[in-house]
Amino acid sequence: MHQRLRSSFILKQEKQEWQRITSDTMYGTFFSIYAKFNYNESSSSIPLSCSIKIQNFQGAVTLGITSINSTIKLIYDKVINEYVYYIQIHLKALQASTEVNNSIIFEDFRHDYYKKDNSELGCLDNKKLLFVGVFYENLHDEIDLTTVDVNTLPFIDTARYLRDGNQLHKKELSSIFNQSNLIDHGGKCEFKEPVIPVGETNEITLSYLKARPCRDLYVRFINEK
Numbered sequence: 001m002h003q004r005l006r007s008s009f010i011l012k013q014e015k016q017e018w019q020r021i022t023s024d025t026m027y028g029t030f031f032s033i034y035a036k037f038n039y040n041e042s043s044s045s046i047p048l049s050c051s052i053k054i055q056n057f058q059g060a061v062t063l064g065i066t067s068i069n070s071t072i073k074l075i076y077d078k079v080i081n082e083y084v085y086y087i088q089i090h091l092k093a094l095q096a097s098t099e100v101n102n103s104i105i106f107e108d109f110r111h112d113y114y115k116k117d118n119s120e121l122g123c124l125d126n127k128k129l130l131f132v133g134v135f136y137e138n139l140h141d142e143i144d145l146t147t148v149d150v151n152t153l154p155f156i157d158t159a160r161y162l163r164d165g166n167q168l169h170k171k172e173l174s175s176i177f178n179q180s181n182l183i184d185h186g187g188k189c190e191f192k193e194p195v196i197p198v199g200e201t202n203e204i205t206l207s208y209l210k211a212r213p214c215r216d217l218y219v220r221f222i223n224e225k
Contacts, residue, residue, distance in 0.1 A: 005217050005218070006129070006217060006218050006219070006220045007021070007217045007218070007219050007220070008219075008220055009021065009035070009130070009219050009220065009221050009222065010222045010224055011037070011045075011125070011221055011222065011223050011224055012224050013039055013123075015097075016036045016037075017036075018034035018035070018036060018053055019034055019035060019036075019169055020032050020034050021033055021034065021035045021130065021132050021219050022132040022134065022217065022219075024032075024134055025059075026061075026063065026093070026136060026158075027056075027059065027060045027061040027063070027093050027158060027159070028059045028060065028061060029056055029058065029059025029060070029062070029063055029093075030056075030057050030058045030059060031054055031055060031056045031057060031058070031059075031063055032054070032055050032057065033052060033053070033054050033055075033089060033134075034052070034053045034055065035050060035051065035052055035053070036050070036051040036221075037049075037050055037051075037060065037124065038050065038051065038101075045120075045123045045125060046122040046123055046124070047104065047116055047124065048073075048103060048104065048105070049101060049102060049103045049104055050068060050087070050101070050102060050104050051099065051100070051101045052065055052068050052089055052090075052099070052100050052101075053065075053096075053098060053099045054098055054099075060118045061089065061093050061094065062093070062094060062095070062096050063091050063092065063093050063095070063175075064091065064095035064096050064097035064098060065089065065090065065091060065097050065098070065099070065100045066090040066091065066092045066095065066097065066100075066137055067089075067090045067100065067102070068087070068088075068089055068100055068102040068104070069087065069088040069089075069090075070102055070103060070104055070105060071104070071105055071106070071107045072085050072086065072087045072104050072105070072106050072107070072122075072149070073085070073086045073106075073107050073109050073207075073209075074086075074107070074108050074109055074121060074122075074128075075109040075110075075111060075207055075208060075209045076107060076109070076110070076111075076114040076115065076207075076208045076209065077129075077131065077209045078208050078209070079147060079207070080218070081115070082128075082129065083110060083114075083115065083117050083119075083128065084128060084130065084131045084209065084218070085106075085124070085128055085129070085130045085171055086130075086131050086132070086133060086209055087104075087130065087131075087132055088132075088133040088134075088135055089132060089133070089134055089135065090135045090136075090137055090141070091134060091135070091136055091137065092136070092137035092158075092171050093136070093159075094139070094155075095140055103147070106121050106122035108121050109207050109208075110118060110121060113129060114208070115128075124221050125219060125223055126221050126222060126223065129218040129220055129221075130218065130219035130221065131209065131218055131219075132219070136159040136160070138157060138160060139155065139157040139159075139160075140153075140157050140160075140161070143161070143168065143170075145167075145168055145170060146168070148168055150166055150167065150168045152166075152197055153165065153168075153185075156168070159171075179194070202223070
């Protein structure tokens with residue numbers, strides 16, 4: 001059911017308002033993330049930059065934005081069997097950075113192995129959904145789990161570690177999906193397909209999007225009338 005839920009984002013060139021693209025709870029804080037897409041020309045449907053804003057609503061720990069990935073991927077989503085735009089936003093706890101603007105480019109991960117798609121790359125319209133990946137920055141330096149005294153740590157990064165009495169366990173997202181080729185961490189993740197031979201000598205690796213079992217809403221773009 002949850003993969004069929006949609007939130008709406010009205011595309012506007014002028015007098016833009018902040019519109020929600022995802023919500024989550026981490027470190028006991030509930031927050032929402034809002035966006036604006038910025039264009040150079042009024043006739044363009046391909047944005048050149050993106051502004052992201054976070055609002056912490058409930059909870060003692062403040063989360064802030066550290067960055068937006070400059071690349072938005074057009075990538076296959078195996079949950080809904082469609083190509084979606086995938087944007088990744090980096091957050092960090094105990095950081096009061098509420099707004100970030102960054103130029104963006106679009107990268108094409110389409111391949112006929114999944115599905116043929118001839119739509120224009122970078123064009124935001126109601127034909128493509130947006131999925132927001134949230135990456136939580138590590139609050140600790142690299143921890144040696146065999147020697148660390150948990151009781152000396154004033155704060156446990158619960159996005160990455162689990163306290164178990166005097167022990168600290170690292171959360172392994174790859175064990176959730178039984179995959180060893182995890183390439184993104186932090187609650188949501190992206191995997192790579194096995195290498196597939198093409199011709200006699202060339203090989204390619206097909207990328208696809210996958211996330212934690214209970215996904216956030218997909219964003220459906222609506223063109224302003």
